[in-house]
Amino acid sequence: xxxxxxxxxxxxxxxxxxxxxxxxxxxxxxxxxxxxxxxxxxxxxxxxxxxxxxxxxxxxxxxxxxxxxxxxxxxxxxxxxxxxxxxxxxxxxxxxxxxxxxxxxxxxxxxxxxxxxxxxxxxxxxxxxxxxxxxxxxxxxxxxxxxxxxxxxxxxxxxxxxxxxxxxxxxxxxxxxxxxxxxxxxxxxxxxxxxxxxxxxxxxxxxxxxxxxxxxxxxxxxxxxxxxxxxxxxxxxxxxxxxxxxxxxxxxxxxxxxxxxxxxxxxxxxxxxxxxxxxxxxxxxxxxxxxxxxxxxxxxxxxxxxxxxxxxxx
Numbered sequence: 001x002x003x004x005x006x007x008x009x010x011x012x013x014x015x016x017x018x019x020x021x022x023x024x025x026x027x028x029x030x031x032x033x034x035x036x037x038x039x040x041x042x043x044x045x046x047x048x049x050x051x052x053x054x055x056x057x058x059x060x061x062x063x064x065x066x067x068x069x070x071x072x073x074x075x076x077x078x079x080x081x082x083x084x085x086x087x088x089x090x091x092x093x094x095x096x097x098x099x100x101x102x103x104x105x106x107x108x109x110x111x112x113x114x115x116x117x118x119x120x121x122x123x124x125x126x127x128x129x130x131x132x133x134x135x136x137x138x139x140x141x142x143x144x145x146x147x148x149x150x151x152x153x154x155x156x157x158x159x160x161x162x163x164x165x166x167x168x169x170x171x172x173x174x175x176x177x178x179x180x181x182x183x184x185x186x187x188x189x190x191x192x193x194x195x196x197x198x199x200x201x202x203x204x205x206x207x208x209x210x211x212x213x214x215x216x217x218x219x220x221x222x223x224x225x226x227x228x229x230x231x232x233x234x235x236x237x238x239x240x241x242x243x244x245x246x247x248x249x250x251x252x253x254x255x256x257x258x259x260x261x262x263x264x265x266x267x268x269x270x271x272x273x274x275x276x277x278x279x280x281x282x283x284x285x286x287x288x289x290x291x292x293x294x295x296x297x298x299x300x301x302x303x304x305x306x307x308x309x310x311x312x313x314x
Contacts, residue, residue: 011305012303017176018174023106024293025049026274028051028276029274029277030055031055032279034053035090035094036106036108044287046101046106049106049272050106053098055112055140056084056086057112058087060085061081061084061086063080064081067219068081072207076228077204077225079221079223082113087112087130087131091130095131107136110127110136111137114163120163120167124139128173135173137175138178139163141154141163154191155182160177168194175195176196179200179201179202188241196248198249199248200250201235201251201254202253204226207223207224209224227254229261235253240312243269243310244269251271253273256275257275257285259289262293266293267309267310
């Protein structure tokens, strides 16, 4: 199955992710695709439906000390800590390229990060002011809330709702919420009730990897976020749960490395699919999946990929 399959030519791949109108359902995950330009040497990034940029906060964050990443079976683990130079620096350094990418037809979603409600508000206000060309804003509510003992900002329906409620009036564009893999149906409903336009899930799953010789963590912190094929089946299940709990669209991610992985997400209820860890070891993966999804849709006998969203039979 491949992009040149003539049977795929009549298939419409356009999807609407809560107001982010994508020419195809393939997106890239925050933190795995930088700000897009570094991948131009591998393929024309504008062929993707969207990219989600690395999360940024109102002020620069240094992130966690090294080592920040390690391999685990069928995936990787990271504790990068959302290191970033801040919204203003991100826009100054990447704004011209990202605005041009929008003009070329690839939607740009900027991700806002924070350790408190106030930090999220400050980040989205800067994005609104400095990045008018972006098609959407994604809130990463999987950050630790420093003021509340390090618990996830969006770890409960109440805390997730609090952030979305504070941010929603300040964002004039589509607002996506990137959820932690906890209490999915409840948190999903809470975000929808407060005005989220779409949900992105799942984020990494907390894990631990130990060096049995040194008896220490292989990262600078005891635990880190596991991503890659190892978590794919869990991600599909959580996307299916979220799709059954809300009416707003789902941006599905978690271990997508092949068109089959992406197709699973769509059948489970995802409107768009997001490639993450695979970008590190197969930088052309996302582009290839675009054409392969078209061929799959044609094989399924449909002319519009939207007909396959949530079409699982079980």
